Amino acid sequence: AQKITQTQPGMFVQEKEAVTLDCTYDTSDPSYGLFWYKQPSSGEMIFLIYQGSYDQQNATEGRYSLNFQKARKSANLVISASQLGDSAMYFCAMREGGGSTLGRLYFGRGTQLTVWP
């Protein structure tokens, strides 16, 4: 079974609008972390935001927020006020492991976001 599922191969949003990128995960480990990375066409992987499984509040980093619904095992990324520079591939990832900050990341297949003017 897939650990991370991203069901939207592509998304389009107009500049200045908000967009939600979906991510569901599958784990039986009670302790885990969820990450979102951005990969522009240049290929670099840029860390955006992190949510720990025990965090009570949804994570926010500037225009990025993570809509964490633990019971539904979803960790959607919300980008507010989209900018042309947000056009990129977005990957959701998970790290399992109680009490550890180390370990492999499981990645989804990604969502290609295109922001149009």
Added chain:
Amino acid sequence: GAGVSQSPSNKVTEKGKDVELRCDPISGHTALYWYRQRLGQGLEFLIYFQGNSAPDKSGLPSDRFSAERTGESVSTLTIQRTQQEDSAVYLCASSLAGTSGYSYEQYFGPGTRLTVT
């Protein structure tokens, strides 16, 4: 400070040849990871080093793949007898280690694009 560096940035090799890919992690990062990204796909875990612990090799796809790390420094990923299906971008990442509650995200290098002809 300096980020994760990888060399070469591009490598074209003939089927059957051996290749070595190098990764220099961020200074002070004790954990080092290798991932593979095939065209249009998510990242696939290969191997993970942490300090003096035995590496997690569970993601290596075959015995043609191996990796070494010198202390908490440089790592080399070696692919023997390359095949066309080995063509991909090979990404290295490093991270700090610590107690839970922090993201300790993985910082990625720019990758090595391997093409096997």
